[in-house]
Amino acid sequence: CNKALIYATQFIRTHPSQSVSWLAECCENCSLVTAAFRIKELVMKQIRQNPKLLLGENKDTTRAMSLLNKEHMEFILKDQKLRASEYTMFCILDKWARIN
Numbered sequence: 001c002n003k004a005l006i007y008a009t010q011f012i013r014t015h016p017s018q019s020v021s022w023l024a025e026c027c028e029n030c031s032l033v034t035a036a037f038r039i040k041e042l043v044m045k046q047i048r049q050n051p052k053l054l055l056g057e058n059k060d061t062t063r064a065m066s067l068l069n070k071e072h073m074e075f076i077l078k079d080q081k082l083r084a085s086e087y088t089m090f091c092i093l094d095k096w097a098r099i100n
Helices: 003-013 014-028 033-049 051-054 059-067 071-076 086-099
Strands: none
Touching: 003 033, 003 059, 014 033, 014 051, 014 059, 033 051, 051 059, 051 086, 059 071, 071 086
């Protein structure tokens, strides 16, 4: 799983717009708690730096948003380190609701 973690880390850093998919998939499918935690933290770092990643209109972002369940959205929106205006947070939630 170390190689997978290294790959995931590199991919998330170089493709931040697709990092949301990793959050959903990691939470659902990663059997190693440590790896899941590290990936989750890395994805959240990307989202914290640029919350508008979740608002992209490309098919990858839309697909990724469709993978997020209620618990994922709660986790993202309740994050105390997330630097987003209330309007941006509303837009993120609205997009997720329309997709799901």
